[in-house]
Amino acid sequence: MKRLTYLLPIGIVAVAVLMASIFIVDEREKALVLQFGQIKRVKEDPGLAFKIPLIQEVVYYDDRILALDTDTIEVTPSDDRRLVVDAFARYRIADVVQFRQAVGVGGVAAAETRLSSILNAQIREVLGADQVTSDTILSEDRRGLMNRIRDQAQGEARSLGLNVVDVRLKQTNLPEQNLNATFERMRAEREREAADEIARGNEAAQRVRAQADRTVVELVSEARKEAEIVRGEADAERNGIYAQAYGADQNFFQFYRSLSAYEEALKGENSSMVIAPDSEFFEFFKSSQPGAAE
Incomplete structure (x- = not known):
């Protein structure tokens, strides 16, 4: 027991x-x-x-692949158009002994702080290099730039016992003040283009209007010309008929002309005429027979 x-x-x-x-x-x-x-x-x-x-x-x-979001920073490409950039990286702890020796008791938090500084420095260096413009950064060519950032960061991250698997640019925007200036410049360019289009439209309309006015003048002139020709031909034909009638019967011609004169003189509603009864104007009123005047 x-x-x-x-x-x-x-x-x-x-x-x-x-x-x-x-x-x-x-x-x-x-x-x-x-x-x-x-x-x-x-x-x-x-x-x-x-x-x-x-x-x-x-x-x-x-031992898994970890993610790290970097702080937003401003970079200045070779064309001096500043951009606001932030990125994220994928990394893993490749050598735990070197990792422990590099960061000590700080662990992953201390390592990510140092890795973030490395990435930001490489982003500024790569995106600010010669022949790298803002258009390049905003185009599909930035894949090559991200690979360069990853490769250059890998060399420095190796001293921390880390392996940088991938680096991606999440967003690349203009700063707020530059963004407003860019919008104003774009608006001014669009307004200038609109003014040019309006000016070209007005010029085209003026040409069409001038051509139409010219066509109207030409058509009216041609119509007047043809009317004058027709009128002249009609007058000539009328005068020919008058001459032929006068030559055929002079008394009848005089009688017809007198009737036309009566019609023109007496057709007004308020017309007043003071003429002597024995005036030659009333020659054909003196006899019922037109030939009796002789």
Whole structure:
């Protein structure tokens, strides 16, 4: 009974020591075994492992690809049009020993701060290089620029034990003050183009109007010319008929002309005429026979 009393606490302590010496590494992690802050062992394969209780501790690091959003910065390409740029990167911890030595107890937070500074510096360097314009950054050619940023950042990130997998520019916009100036310039250009189109339209309309006026004048002139010709031919034909009639019967011709004169003189409603009764104007009123005047 006394042996059982002694063995039970010993067993409990042994189980506690055994449990404290066992640790598990997940397949998504890597682990470092530290002894008084010094790296004693690296555990990269998933499964059970052992450490010295109370003396050694285990630090876990994510082995998956991680994401990092950079701060928004301004860059000035070679054409001096400033752009507001922000990016995101994909990275992973490639060397946990070097990573621990580089960032210490700061871990992933400290590493991302330093990696963000590296990325921002490379973004400024690549996008501000010669022959890199804002049009290049905003076009499909920026894929090559992002690869250059990734490759150059990779060299510096390697000292942190990191592997930069990818870098992408999320947005590239003009600063607010430049954006307003650009909108005003675009509006002015569109207004100038509209004014040019209106001027060209007015010029075309003026040409059409002038051509129409000229056509009207030509048509009216031609119509008047033809009317004068027809009128002249009619007058000539009328005069010919008059001459022929006069030559055939002079008395009848005189009688007809007198009737026409009566008609023209007496057709007014308010006309008043004072003529002597024996006037030659009433020659044909003196006899019922036109030939009696002779």
